[in-house]
Amino acid sequence: MDDQTAPTSEYGVTPPEVAASMAGIDFVRAIFAGELPTPPIMQTIEPFDSTAEPGVVVIHSIPAFRHYNPIGSVHGGYAATLLDSAMGLAIHSMLPAGTGYTTLEFKVSFIKGMSKESGIVRTEGRTLSVGRRAATAEARITDASGRLLAHATTTCLVFEIPKETKGT
Numbered sequence: 001m002d003d004q005t006a007p008t009s010e011y012g013v014t015p016p017e018v019a020a021s022m023a024g025i026d027f028v029r030a031i032f033a034g035e036l037p038t039p040p041i042m043q044t045i046e047p048f049d050s051t052a053e054p055g056v057v058v059i060h061s062i063p064a065f066r067h068y069n070p071i072g073s074v075h076g077g078y079a080a081t082l083l084d085s086a087m088g089l090a091i092h093s094m095l096p097a098g099t100g101y102t103t104l105e106f107k108v109s110f111i112k113g114m115s116k117e118s119g120i121v122r123t124e125g126r127t128l129s130v131g132r133r134a135a136t137a138e139a140r141i142t143d144a145s146g147r148l149l150a151h152a153t154t155t156c157l158v159f160e161i162p163k164e165t166k167g168t
Contacts, residue, residue, distance in 0.1 A: 012037030020161040024095035028052040045081055055127040057089040063114045063121060074114035079141055083108055083152040086125025087137035091156050094130040100161045101135060106154035112147060119144050133158055 014036050019027055030036040032050045045067075049060040059082060069075040084106055091101050114121065125139040135156045141149045 010037050011040045011043055013039070016161055017163070019100065020098045020163070023097050024092040024099070025052060025054050028057065028089050028093045039085075041081060041085070045078060045085075047082075047085075052089065052093050055090055055094050055130075057086050057093060057125045059086050059123045059125075060120055061123070063116060063118050065116045067114075068116075072115075074116075074118070076108070076110055079110060079114070079150040080106075080108050080152075082121070082123040082141060083125070083139040083150060084154065086123045086139040087152065087154040088125075088156060090125035090127050090137050090139075091130060091135040091154075091158075094127055094135070095158065098161055099158060101156040101158050104134075104155045104157050106152055108150060108152040110150050112143075112149045114143075114149055118149075121149060128153075131158065 014027075018036070022030070027036070029052050031038060032052060045061045047059045047061045051058045061082060063074045063078055067074045067078045084103060087106065088101060088103060095101065121141050121143055123139060123141045125137055128136040128138055135158050136154065137156070138151065138153045140151045143149055
């Protein structure tokens with residue numbers, strides 16, 4: 001891969017009425033295509049080459065020196081952000097228009113440390129169950145050789161996106 005940077009996109013939050021008007025898969029794909037703002041949290045991991053299919057999201061990223069913790073390796077928050085994002089977006093990709101989600105809990109297992117020499121890491125989130133009120137998913141981060149670096153599971157609350165009301 002010659003160009004390992006994401007297309008230039010604007011960071012921001014999509015208005016709720018726009019998010020509510022789209023099926024989840026269309027919403028996630030529009031973010032990845034730069035048609036909707038990239039969530040500000042992604043500034044911390046700078047993903048690129050992200051893809052979405054119903055129930056499956058893949059995010060590629062490169063850990064860098066700026067992700068280091070005080071002991072000289074990539075901070076666990078980098079992996080947790082990738083895993084939580086991939087799992088949540090995988091769930092969102094299965095939701096109908098007018099529906100959103102929020103993470104209720106997630107568990108992360110760190111298997112192998114990362115460094116700036118790790119190169120491209122691949123995070124894949126995959127739904128396990130998506131119901132009307134709750135959804136579960138799992139995710140894995142692997143290196144270029146396919147070695148498992150971290151994995152996680154999540155439970156999310158599924159809810160109707162509130163319609164904004166004008167007034168007081």
